[in-house]
Amino acid sequence: MSRLEVLKTYKIYIGGKFPRTESGRFYTPKVGGKSLGNICLSSRKDFKNAVVAARSAFSKWSSATAYNRSQVLYRIAEILEGRKAQFVEELTQQGSSKSQANKEVETSIDRIIYYAGWCDKYTQLFSAVNPVATSHFNFTAPEPTGVVSVFAPEENSLIGLVSTIAPVIASGNTCVVLASEKLPLCAITFAEVINASDVPGGVINILTGKRSELLEHMASHMDVNAFLYTGNDKKEMLSIQELAVENLKRVRLKDFSNVYSLDHETPYYIEDFLEMKTTWHPIEKIGAAGSGY
Amino acid sequence: MSKTKQKIDLSSFPTVDQVGIGDRIERITKRSIKKETKVQGLKMALNMVDLTTLEGADTDKKVIQLCNKAQHLHDTYPDLPTVAAVCVYPNFVKTAKTNLQGSGINVASVATAFPSGQSSLKIKLLDTKIAVDAGAEEVDMVISRGKFHEGDYNFVYDEIAAIKEACGNSRLKVILETGELGTFDKVRKASDIAIAAGADFIKTSTGKISPAATLPVTLVMLEAIKDYYYKTGIQVGMKPAGGISNSKLALQYLLLVKETLGKDWLTNKWFRFGASSLANDLLMQIVKQDTGIYQSKDYFSKD
Numbered sequence: 001m002s003r004l005e006v007l008k009t010y011k012i013y014i015g016g017k018f019p020r021t022e023s024g025r026f027y028t029p030k031v032g033g034k035s036l037g038n039i040c041l042s043s044r045k046d047f048k049n050a051v052v053a054a055r056s057a058f059s060k061w062s063s064a065t066a067y068n069r070s071q072v073l074y075r076i077a078e079i080l081e082g083r084k085a086q087f088v089e090e091l092t093q094q095g096s097s098k099s100q101a102n103k104e105v106e107t108s109i110d111r112i113i114y115y116a117g118w119c120d121k122y123t124q125l126f127s128a129v130n131p132v133a134t135s136h137f138n139f140t141a142p143e144p145t146g147v148v149s150v151f152a153p154e155e156n157s158l159i160g161l162v163s164t165i166a167p168v169i170a171s172g173n174t175c176v177v178l179a180s181e182k183l184p185l186c187a188i189t190f191a192e193v194i195n196a197s198d199v200p201g202g203v204i205n206i207l208t209g210k211r212s213e214l215l216e217h218m219a220s221h222m223d224v225n226a227f228l229y230t231g232n233d234k235k236e237m238l239s240i241q242e243l244a245v246e247n248l249k250r251v252r253l254k255d256f257s258n259v260y261s262l263d264h265e266t267p268y269y270i271e272d273f274l275e276m277k278t279t280w281h282p283i284e285k286i287g288a289a290g291s292g293y
Numbered sequence: 294m295s296k297t298k299q300k301i302d303l304s305s306f307p308t309v310d311q312v313g314i315g316d317r318i319e320r321i322t323k324r325s326i327k328k329e330t331k332v333q334g335l336k337m338a339l340n341m342v343d344l345t346t347l348e349g350a351d352t353d354k355k356v357i358q359l360c361n362k363a364q365h366l367h368d369t370y371p372d373l374p375t376v377a378a379v380c381v382y383p384n385f386v387k388t389a390k391t392n393l394q395g396s397g398i399n400v401a402s403v404a405t406a407f408p409s410g411q412s413s414l415k416i417k418l419l420d421t422k423i424a425v426d427a428g429a430e431e432v433d434m435v436i437s438r439g440k441f442h443e444g445d446y447n448f449v450y451d452e453i454a455a456i457k458e459a460c461g462n463s464r465l466k467v468i469l470e471t472g473e474l475g476t477f478d479k480v481r482k483a484s485d486i487a488i489a490a491g492a493d494f495i496k497t498s499t500g501k502i503s504p505a506a507t508l509p510v511t512l513v514m515l516e517a518i519k520d521y522y523y524k525t526g527i528q529v530g531m532k533p534a535g536g537i538s539n540s541k542l543a544l545q546y547l548l549l550v551k552e553t554l555g556k557d558w559l560t561n562k563w564f565r566f567g568a569s570s571l572a573n574d575l576l577m578q579i580v581k582q583d584t585g586i587y588q589s590k591d592y593f594s595k596d
Contacts, residue, residue: 222586
């Protein structure tokens, strides 16, 4: 007797759990006329719930030691390596060739390792001791911005997702990501990887659905501090920038069409979502010690 | 109908159908309220909030800050209702009273060795007197849960009656501390005793014990109020307190009250929320309904 295969229900990922969309809706993306499955069509309420989860995860994640965050990112890469075959299969289902799929998964793993390495190093790079003309010790240190809305790239669903998420969370931000609309499979499977790799619930939240429906809320939500947009739709970009004004969100518009390029491995992607805090600390004259700032 | 208290038979108490209660609540929580109805509900809930600070670390300044918050919930929206009362410890009643003058907001004070209630009647009466003399319009007392569990219902009854007398014209809310009672039957029993002894309000919890207010336990208490009303025609108020921090839940409480007791109870004279963070969530929802934009705590005053 032949065995009936058990198919996976692709659900969304909010606060470390896999709920269905509260709206009960779904859509069916197709590749080459073949259906990828029924995928959750997330509503604004799903997004709202995800922001609540991201906000409550922020204080703990941002105050974790850099060393610990680095380890957690490294752990994501480890787990992803172990589940390589599954991702290759899904990418093939989404229309990639076997060798393309292999390359995409391997680059994704390496890219996570790359950003894992930066967790405890970007602070040295972006902080400064500033010369001032008064008797103050004046220094600038970066802090994470808060909750970040992310539109993951439409093409290259896995490497695109990884390349946008890793630099955002490396510094202690939390995020709500809208996965590729056309190619959503890897995003949800990647959520399973995150779930299994010590990333606290709520740090990364992944929704599936339509940009056109969620853009307004992801850009206007007052409890979101920044927006990472990938793509090149002029209308979307303008709309995000306008809506972001209300609470002065940090908006970054990026072109990820050449996602394999090493240009996308840079600490400046971490800096995109950092806030620089400058402190003036009064000092006595330290003439006798021969030192002085 | 006459407003004099009638004798209630306390020798037997009705038992509570736990499955039925659960079932009823499940149906309530599945419903959703939208648009104008929602806005109206949110404003109504806001008007029923007892803004509360009951911390060991409370100071005069903290109470003043809370009084300010009560009067200026969100000044961008001038037409908002105010909260019903500010709830503090007896030694802050005077401060609250001074700072709420002319606002129409009541001052409520906990008394009777809150939150444990482990003290002599003498102390409890004095505690109540201090609060009332300082000008508290409402007194929140706790019942003696220990005596209740021992089966000394007369003691519990007499104590409530004595405090009620000490309250004079101030309204008395009786806290059952349902989290320490254990079963719905006991909650029902305690509700009946409190109501018969003269409570103007029955209240679920101190907020110091978990679980605090829940929908099921509130329904049990509402049923007690309903039965008493049918028997005597006397209205008794209800105040769930503790753990109600979001608007959705608040609206579900309103639904429950409306459908158990009717719209006569949908005013802050007969229904209250004891909460500190609920007010901000209600405000955020009201602004969301108006602007269409989800709000952040960062833009609302903390207390």
